[in-house]
Amino acid sequence: MRALARLEATNMHKATEFRLEAHPLLPEPLERLEELANDLFYSWDHGVRSLFVRIDLPLWQKVEHNPKLFLRRVAQDRLDEASEDRAFLAEYRRVLSSYDAYLEAGPGPEVTEKLDPEQALVAYFCAEFGFHESFPIYSGGLGILAGDHCKAASDLALPFVAVGLLYRQGYFIQSIDAHGQQIARYQSHSSDELPISPVEIDGKWLKVSVPFPGRDVVARVWEARVGHIRLYLLDSNTEENGPEDRDLTLQLYGGDESTRISQEMLLGIGGTRVVEALHLKPTVWHINEGHAAFQILERCRHTMVSGLSFEAALEAVAGATLFTTHTPVPAGHDIFPRSLIHHALGRYIEESALDFDQVFALGSKDGGDSFNMTSLGLRGSRFHNGVSRIHGGVASLMEGDIWPQVPPAENPIGYITNGVHVPTFLAPEWSSLFDIQAPTWKSELRNPEFWKFIDQIPDYHYWSVHKALKQQMGEYIVQRLKRQHKRNGTGHSVTDRMTRQLVSSEKDTLVIGFARRFATYKRATLIFSDLERLESILTDPDRPVVLVFAGKAHPKDKPGQQLIKVIHDLSMHPSLMGHLILLEDYDQAMARRLLSGVDVWLNTPEYPKEASGTSGEKAALNGALNLSVLDGWWGEGYDGKNGWGIPPRDTELDPEFRNEEEARDLIDLLEFEVVPLYYERASQGFSKGWVQRSKASMKSITPRFNARRMVMDYVNNYYQPASTQGALLMADNGEVAKGLADWKARVRHAWPGVELNVVGCVEAACPHDGGVELRVEARLNGLSAEDVRVECLVSPECTGTHNSPGPDSFLLDKESEAEGRTVFSTRVQPPYPGLQTLRLRMYPYHESLTHPLEMGAMLWV
Secondary structure, eight states, X not given: OOOOEEEEEEEETTEEEEEEEEOOOOOGGGTTHHHHHTBGGGGTOHHHHHHHHHHOHHHHHHTTTOHHHHHHHSOHHHHHHHHTOHHHHHHHHHHHHHHHHHHHOOOOHHHHXXXXXXXXXXXXXXXXXXXXXXXXXXXXXXXXXHHHHHHHHHHTTOSEEEEEEOOSSBSXXXXXXXXXXXEEEOXXXXXXXXXXXXXXETTEEOEEEEEETTEEEEEEEEEEEETTEEEEEEEOOSTTXXXXXXXGGTBTTOSOHHHHHHHHHIIIIIHHHHHHHTTOOOSEEEEESGGGTTHHHHXXXXXXXXXXXXXXXXXXXXXXXXXXXXXXXGGGSOEEEHHHHHHHHHHHHHHTTOOHHHHHHHHBSTTOSEEEHHHHHHHTOSEEEESSHHHHHHHHHHTGGGSTTSOGGGSSEEEOOOOBOHHHHSOHHHHHHHHHHOTTGGGOTTOTTGGGGGGGSOHHHHHHHHHHHHHHHHHHHHHHHHHHHHHHTOOHHHHHHHHHHHHOSSOOOEEEEEESOOOGGGOTTGGGTTHHHHHHHHTOSSSOEEEEEEOOOOTTOHHHHHHHHHHHHHHTSTTTTTTEEEESSOOHHHXXXXXXXXXEEEEOOOTTOOSOOOHHHHHHHTTOEEEEESOTTHHHHOOSSSEEEEOOOOTTSOHHHHHHHHHHXXXXXXXXXXXXXXXXOOTTSSOHHHHHHHHHHHHHHTTTSBHHHHHHHHIIIIIHHHHHHHHHHHHHHHHHHHHHHHHHHHHHHHGGGOEEEEOSOOOSOOOTTXXXXXXXXXXXXXXXXXXXXXXXXXXXXXXXXXXXOOOEEEEEEEXXXXXXXXXXXXXXXXXXXXXXXEEEEEEEOOTTOSSTTTTOOOEEO
């Protein structure tokens, strides 16, 4: 690192002040610290971060755990001392050895059997990526999930690249004033403070341009190293653009809908051009939420250059594309009016030889005059998923208009439940304990049987780790509150009263955490529905409880900000002070402290609006118990022994009544189960019952809800099939895609005139070893028998002891064809005992379809 100084001039009170930043020189023995600071490997490796901590802890905290900024501001003598410290150098060499071994490791057979690293490549597009608090280009769950996805892809050495936008200010920094008002401020981040470097081709900075109305918007490209993989980020803050366009990548989720659609054009269209400029050849394209869906248009444009029609190009593009939707809340989907789409995309569509009406139809929702980015993502892909079992079902219902005649339960939307990156969120203390108890644990993250080793950890040892982490969290909360109260002019006595339960050496107070985005459907204030009863539980002198809240509301979300004010006001009430704490500016650093220190993690979403929700998974890694509505991932993770579940009431009921009933369940669980179990202490000083439930949580959730499992599910269920399907459709210069597109056009034209009827009567009874003859007659309106499948579904009326849920499927074969009528028949032997239901249906079928029901066309008798 070269020594240099930066001067910045400011004018305050008519006097000019100069700020000087003197950069140190890295001693030769420590020169690879710069390499470590420029690889986001540090965001999940505790060993790397510990090196910077050992050099200068106060500075590390002051620069908010940013290693690149740390190396610019650390004192030269600190570096010199470290370079001569034998103990430090030994640790430095150990970390480098681990880092080098990580980079040298290739993909294992679980990956190479599915994706050939020499041929396959996954391109993953997302609007935000949450790797670490030092790289603030994320706002919340979507970004953290994307970061964890990339980290796990690196761990598995997948052939994988990611594409996003570089926001100079990122998401907002939150403060809460003395009146409980959220205040949003933005801080610009210089590129030399971030773990990024310019992408250069032939010695020139790579730039791409995207046609906008009346001008081209240019974006320069940055690269972030993420272990084995690379993240490419587009930045419009370049001299070729005017001021307004330079600000397109200023803020994440800032501006109006015109800003949003411009950002999404830059991400989808510009991001695809980056991939092309780098001569990368993805075999799978993963669109993570609708923000990046315009890549579908750009890839169609590029494919049409080789001679394919738009329809054939769309088939080829869609067959290699996976679309993941993350939100079951309609407001979470980007929807633009037709006029804005025409204005923003008009020039691009014209220059790309696309047809506006065809493009608009891809995003049309229910045939209306608005353009839905989720609809575009679904119509431009053939693989689709939600992010939990419940959410997969909800998404199938929400997006059912894409496949109008297909029952939602059978449409092509599947699910993969989100998981979290264990090395990132598991506290170092737990990691060290696991290293002793089960040294191979890092390679057993997908093996539930292996994690039974947790039962062998002595209870006192297990609890001592949790207690240490809880104490660290308490000290962190006190520090944050003091800073917050000092700024707001709050007296020291208030701070002392508010933190007295956390710093008490006599009491081990039960601490419950709630930290997430303050959106109204998250119902942050549900626990306060019966305030008098809650107060008696929290303030019991023998069994006190502390609630810790944190989270941001979007700057334009006034109802969400009102929730923050309600909690703030309650926290300042004399009767609750010390039992209710509200922290400001929730980020990943705070998350790691809270998730590893609380006893209980609280989540009370309005069912079924929690797509997945991964914070509870992170808490469980660290031994916390989840107390949550059975929505999102917890609907799969709760087993009756590893936490507590609140059954959601019927969604058809009055919302106010639902809230009352679910709030009553929550308070009942707190009063009669959670608090009594925690304080059920014997001579050992802790509750053995609590420890057993905590162990049950850790061992059941860690191997099932981690990012390594999640990404391998994507590899097995989507990446490998999409890679294969994409190659099939583009074989022989796209001949298969052309044929499939022509066939679909013929089916769409004929289908409105297709009919299906039963021939004769179906027998009402038959012997169990006999069967029933089924015959149907179809008028195919110009289609052939080979263009359709006729199917009988058989379901049991009462399963009794029969385990199969049904239905069983039986295909009917062509029997005869004459005068425009085709007869299909089969003989069905009853698969179930007793009464059963037979249903007959017909749908289009072609051997090159990705999903047999992807056309959304189906007739029932």
